[in-house]
Structure formats: structure tokens, C-alpha cells
Amino acid sequence: MARSKAPKSETADQETGPIVVWLRDDLRLDDNPALALAAETNRPIVPLVVLDEESDGVRALGGAHKWWLHHSLESFASSLRGKGSRLTLRRGKAKDQVLDVIEKTGASALFFNRRYDQASRAVDDAIGEALGDQVSVERFTANLLHDPENVETTSGGYYKVFTPFWRKVSESGPRDPIDPPDGLKQPDTFPQSDDLEDWELLPTKPDWSGGIADFWTPGEKAAHDRFETFCDDLLSDYHKGRERPYADDTSRMSPYLRWGEISPYRLWHTAQAYANRRKTVPDEAIRTFLQELVWRDFNYHLLFHFGPLADKNFNDRFDNFSWRSSKKDLKAWQNGLTGYPIVDAGMRQLWKTGWMHNRVRMIVGSFLTKDLLIDWRDGERWFWDTLVDGDIASNTAQWQWIGGAGADAQPFFRIFNPITQSERFDKNGAYIRQFVPELKEMPDKHIHAPWKADKDVLEKAGVKLGETYPEPLVDHSEARDRALSAYDEVKG
Ligand code: FAD
DSSP: OOOOSOOOOSSOOTTTSOEEEEESSOOOSTTOHHHHHHHHTTOOEEEEEEEOSOSTTOOOOOHHHHHHHHHHHHHHHHHHHHTTOOOEEEESOHHHHHHHHHHHHTOOEEEEEOOOSHHHHHHHHHHHHHHTTTSEEEEEOOSOSSOGGGOOOTTSOOOOSHHHHHHHHTTSOOOOOOOOOSOOOOOSSOOOOOOGGGGOOSOOTTOOOHHHHHHOOOSHHHHHHHHHHIIIIIGGGHHHHTTOTTSOOSOOOHHHHHTTSSOHHHHHHHHHHHHHHOTTSOHHHHHHHHHHHHHHHHHHHHHHHHOOTTTSOSSGGGGGOOOBOOHHHHHHHHTTOSSOHHHHHHHHHHHHHSOOOHHHHHHHHHIIIIISOBOHHHHHHHHHHHOSSOOTTHHHHHHHHHHTOSSOSSOTTOOOOHHHHHHHHSTTOHHHHHHOGGGTTSOHHHHTOGGGSOHHHHHHTTOOBTTTBOOOSSOHHHHHHHHHHHHHHHHO
């Protein structure tokens, strides 16, 4: 099946032949330019998804990703059936599979929405080259509000700081979203497709996905339903609500955006329309929400222009930084057994639900890289494996940022205090109690730092430090001093 030359189709007619729509992180009907514009031609459509774990540099999916992808594909395949079409699934090198499907269907065009990481762009370019003039290739912007190539500084460079990026992109609003196609014309025959079950994306031995399934419903419809709830109930207080880890106060759009089950254009315009209609949405709430969407674009801007964001320090002063290597500490952090309740609650929320609140992502990230002095790349990889929203740009850029090595307007040696952060953002300990049930009976005052509580308080709460709940892995103020002296090496 592998081939490197452009397939030559004798029957293909550039004007009327089938169009292969190759879908990647855009598993939706709504506002999907590749699909919608293919449908507009009234030519037969072959929707294709390739599970590519072989192309050079393309990052393998994490465990939680696979769970989501399985359910997302089930949902998307069903939506396509509703439009009279069928999803073709292929596994292998994307180039081989795309060329094979084009050959087998006699397609005369390939449509797809852009991706932005180096390895994926190289795959897309290689396919375009292999197809030459035989098959027309059309690429669309679907998943970012602002294509990284179209945003540049006055000197022609790229932005490294968010605020000027935000100012620049705010000069013009994003385009309107495109409605889903009414129907998708079938080809004479659909190509051979894998069976989704054979991809074995779901965990079995053991099946750790129960908590994730309780928390999430993948798919386009679920994305729209959740966003409507968010706009109805949460948007007007979003600027405050987004800092409450114990509440369900954020949009929870991140996995839907990650898999392209909802479009950022649809989110942008829907949120704005709600805010315009409802006079109860303060400017600060809507602005903060739109800014968060643009943070996502900013991370892609960095990824596109910088390149190897998952591997290489953005700030090269960190290339000589002496990270600690401690498998024991890394494991304690991963398992939510550091002895710092807010950190442990975050890590357990991640394991249980495949997601973590943004504030807590920052706290656990700072704890790993600053209190434990463990390389941000170890944290990034763990998140990549366990997050349902693990994103090639946001995860890498945000880990670099929290680890000090990233694009940051603030000093890189800023260190979060896990106790004061916990007292401030989870005052009554509701978040901690939810995910660290062994501390459930601790009084609010002591739940953030149980080792500081008197013996009788611990006894009354049924907590035995070192037995029912760990002693703190490090002393924060000592760890802070250690980190600051390590940073002296790179402060330069
Ligand atoms: P909301 O607060 O409702 O925000 C709406 C949307 O804006 C989000 O869905 C997201 O797409 C975007 N957004 C919000 N905050 C950020 C941000 N700081 N950076 C980029 N986009 C943002 N986000 C991911 O989508 N995937 C990741 O892999 C990821 N890894 C992260 C790792 C670390 C160490 C940190 C500190 C943050 C990470 N984030 C990541 C950003 C952020 O935590 C999540 O986007 C957010 O928590 C998702 O919840 P929500 O959809 O309810 O967000």
C-alpha cells in the first residue's frame, strides 16, 4: 500500500471528480471550511481520518487522548451518516494512506484544514508535493482565529509577549462561522475503511477511564450543549468564576477545541452575541473570555514561529539549567502524594477526570519545576498523557512558561506558594475535599497545610501524617531558596 509517487487517476476529472476531505483536529460539521467548501462544489465527498503514529516527528497520542478520540470518532461518524455520508478510517503513515484513498476513489481534489506544528506541516507539504498537478490541494484556516503567518510585529517578526499580540489581533475581528453542509454527496463507492474497534483506543487492562466518562461527553453536540449552558449560566461571572477551582465555572471547552468538535469562531461570535443580547454580561467578563481564546492562538503563534516547543527551551538561558532528577519525587507528584493538598487535589483531578482547572495547573506546574526543580518537560509529558485536552501548543507553551523557560513578560523566577495559593483560591477547602477525601474532616483553617495543625486537630479529623496522608515532600520555603539560588545560574 505504501507509495511515494502521486497517484495517477485515469477517471479523475479536476472539475467533477470526488474530493477527499482529510479531517484531523476538526471533527465537526459546523464551521468546518474544508468540509463546507467541498460540499458546496456538489461533487462526491470522501471524509477521511488517518491515525498516524508513524510519520517522522508526529507526536504519539496520550492515553486520555485515545479515549477521547474513540468517542469523538463514533459521534462524528454518526453525524456524517446523518448527512448521507460515511467516514473512512485508515491507520498508518498519513502520506501513504491519503495517497491510497485518492487513488482508490479516483479523487481529483484533497481538502483539509491547516495544522501548525512542524512535523504535521511537513507531512502536509509532502502530500501536496507528491500530488503535484494531478490532484488539487486546498488548505483552509479552521481551528485558530488568527493564522500565525498573518500576524506580525511592525518590524516583521513574531510576537513573544501576549499583550501586544492581543492588541494587534484586536484590530480586526475574526470571520463569521460557516454553517454545516445540508448534505454530502456520496462517491460511487467508498474506499475500504478500518473498523474503529480494531484501533483499540480504549483502555482495557486496566480500564482507568471510568472517572473520565463520568465527567465528559465527547462530540460536537455535547460541545454545543455545554457552551450554551456556559453562556446562559456562567459567562456573566466568568472573570471571577474562572479563579474558582472548586466550582464548575469555566466553559470546559478545551477538549472540544483540542479535537475541533467546536470552532473557535463559533465560540467567539456566540459569546459576543450573548453578551450583546444580555445586558447582564459585564464587559470584563466577555473581554476576559475572548482573551482566553486568543491565548490559545498566541500559543500556536509561538509554536508556529519557534518550532520545537515540546523539546527546546524558548529562553535558551535555560539550556544549562541544572534540573534535579528524582524518579521518587516525580512519581509522588504524578500520583498526587506530595503532602501539599492543593497540589495533590489537582493531580488527582487530572488522573480521575482527564482535566484540571487552570489555576491549579499553574500551582502544580510551579511546584514540580520550582519546589522540586524537576524539568518542565517531565510535567509536560505527564499532562500530555493524561489530559483529554492535551494540546500541542497550549501544553508546551504553558509548561515552558510555568517552568520559567518560556515566553514571559514576568520574571522567570516567580515561584507560587502552594499554601497561600490554596488559601486564596480554595478558601474553604472544597476542591481539596473533593479530590483528597482523606482530608475531608480537616477544619478549613488547617486543610491547606495539615502538617501545621496540632496533633489533636489531626486526630479528630482522622488524619495520620505519613500514614493516611503524606508528610510534605519538601519544605516550601527551603525549596524556594534552593530554586532561587539555582536560578542565579541563569539570571546572567
Ligand atoms: P476557559 O477558562 O473556559 O477558557 C476558554 C478557552 O480558552 C479554553 O478552552 C482554552 O481553549 C482557552 N484558554 C484558557 N486559558 C488558556 C491558557 N492559559 N492558554 C491557552 N488557552 C487557554 N489548555 C489546553 O487547551 N490544552 C493543554 O494541554 C493545556 N495545558 C496547560 C498546561 C499548563 C501547565 C497550564 C498552566 C495551562 C494549560 N492549558 C492548556 C491552559 C488552560 O489551563 C486550559 O485551556 C483551561 O484550563 C481549559 O479549561 P476551560 O476550557 O474551562 O477554560
